Amino acid sequence: MSSARDKANRRIASLQSMLCVGLDSDPSKIPTLFHSMERPVLEFNRAIIRATGEHAAAYKVNTAFYESRGLAGMRDLDDTLQALPPECLSIADAKRADIGNTSRHYAKAFFETWPFDAITVAPYMGFDSLEPFFEYDDKLVFVLCLTSNPGSADFEERILDDGRPLYRAVLDRVRSWQRNGNAGIVVGATKASLLQELRQEAPELFFLIPGVGAQGGSMQEAVNQGADPDRGGAVVNVSRALIFPKGDFRSISEFEEAVRREAAKLHDDIKEVL
Numbered sequence: 001m002s003s004a005r006d007k008a009n010r011r012i013a014s015l016q017s018m019l020c021v022g023l024d025s026d027p028s029k030i031p032t033l034f035h036s037m038e039r040p041v042l043e044f045n046r047a048i049i050r051a052t053g054e055h056a057a058a059y060k061v062n063t064a065f066y067e068s069r070g071l072a073g074m075r076d077l078d079d080t081l082q083a084l085p086p087e088c089l090s091i092a093d094a095k096r097a098d099i100g101n102t103s104r105h106y107a108k109a110f111f112e113t114w115p116f117d118a119i120t121v122a123p124y125m126g127f128d129s130l131e132p133f134f135e136y137d138d139k140l141v142f143v144l145c146l147t148s149n150p151g152s153a154d155f156e157e158r159i160l161d162d163g164r165p166l167y168r169a170v171l172d173r174v175r176s177w178q179r180n181g182n183a184g185i186v187v188g189a190t191k192a193s194l195l196q197e198l199r200q201e202a203p204e205l206f207f208l209i210p211g212v213g214a215q216g217g218s219m220q221e222a223v224n225q226g227a228d229p230d231r232g233g234a235v236v237n238v239s240r241a242l243i244f245p246k247g248d249f250r251s252i253s254e255f256e257e258a259v260r261r262e263a264a265k266l267h268d269d270i271k272e273v274l
């Protein structure tokens with residue numbers, strides 16, 4: 001069994017939490033309190049980690065918010081990864097994949113240079129583009145399957161000649177590609193009824209479920225439909241609705257308290273269902 005997956009399941013069971021905290025740390029949205037600091041995004045991330053640590057099973061770093069800031073962003077990504085609690089699953093939401101020769105370097109970047117436990121990848125270019133990721137059998141590779149956005153209808157929900165929607169074909173292939181239980185899929189919380197169908201089809205896959213909060217998905221539905229038969233095997237991501245609480249904060253600790261309250265609420269919702 002992949003050690004990343006083991007780690008995630010241990011954390012889910014010990015905490016009774018599937019909460020994945022999304023560090024979509026958009027500098028234009030972080031509270032002004034942080035703006036005068038030398039590294040506002042890193043300090044913001046550290047505050048979020050302090051506030052959510054006791055409730056989180058995983059952290060997802062969406063690399064777009066760091067890459068868009070060039071070198072300074074990459075330094076923040078590096079130091080954020082080091083600040084994550086080692087008992088939580090760390091996910092690079094990088095949505096990579098290319099010809100095999102190039103994918104090998106993407107895999108090295110996100111599994112070795114930055115030693116994340118997991119990465120998100122796109123299935124469009126087929127098995128040889130994903131094989132370099134699956135070769136890391138101690139990690140978790142989340143393949144985009146049925147995404148949370150309305151545009152999932154453009155390709156993912158298209159019906160193939162054999163009568164299956166494309167996302168079902170992706171699911172079937174991912175099941176055969178996994179090594180040592182290192183495969184996962186991304187399914188949007190906004191697709192709750194289909195989420196249940198996919199879970200029934202693939203009880204052995206690990207699920208990353210984004211789309212709760214700002215995109216309208218419900219935490220309880222996501223956990224209910226997405227958990228595996230042992231009530232583990234999935235993490236549910238919340239980014240904006242958790243890390244950007246509304247309010248005018250006079251101190252960092254006031255800000256952290258607001259985030260902690262929101263994380264505790266989400267954790268309570270999860271515990272009620274698990």
Ligand SMILES: O=c1ccn([C@@H]2O[C@H](COP(=O)(O)O)[C@@H](O)[C@H]2O)c(=O)[nH]1
Nearest residue numbers: 062147148188210211214215238239240
């Ligand atoms: O289908 C997908 C795949 C990835 N995402 C990512 O998850 C978070 C969601 O952010 P919220 O603020 O909680 O809406 C973000 O990083 C997306 O890029 C997704 O939403 N849907």
